[in-house]
Amino acid sequence: MVRCAAMPLDPSNLYKAKRSRESWISQYVLHNAAVKKLVPEDQLLVFRASQGWQALCKFLDKEVPGASYPIENVAGQKIDEMMENNEFVDRIKKEFSAGLLWTGLLVVLFSVFSAVLVQNLMNRNV
Numbered sequence: 001m002v003r004c005a006a007m008p009l010d011p012s013n014l015y016k017a018k019r020s021r022e023s024w025i026s027q028y029v030l031h032n033a034a035v036k037k038l039v040p041e042d043q044l045l046v047f048r049a050s051q052g053w054q055a056l057c058k059f060l061d062k063e064v065p066g067a068s069y070p071i072e073n074v075a076g077q078k079i080d081e082m083m084e085n086n087e088f089v090d091r092i093k094k095e096f097s098a099g100l101l102w103t104g105l106l107v108v109l110f111s112v113f114s115a116v117l118v119q120n121l122m123n124r125n126v
């Protein structure tokens with residue numbers, strides 16, 4: 001399996017591992033190195049979207065299309081759009097807000113109940 005070359009030595013420790021930006025970059029670099037080592041050079045294209053159609057079409061032995069190369073997710077812009085127009089995300093936000101409201105209400109009720117109980121206990125002892 002290609003991915004195991006990029007996994008920690010102890011897979012049972014996978015969820016305990018520190019997940020910093022540096023560790024993700026390290027895993028990415030290790031994974032890419034493993035793929036480059038295992039896949040024959042003539043069957044592998046290391047491609048960046050900024051290269052456009054030329055490199056991709058040459059690798060696939062196809063003609064370059066007349067249309068410009070589609071670049072949609074500039075600087076993560078697509079992720080922001082997906083988050084804004086996503087029913088699932090909206091539902092999570094609503095449920096989280098409702099959960100906060102109910103939690104706050106329960107805290108207030110518990111506080112009032114505790115205060116009344118303490119007051120009654122103090123009145124009995126006096």
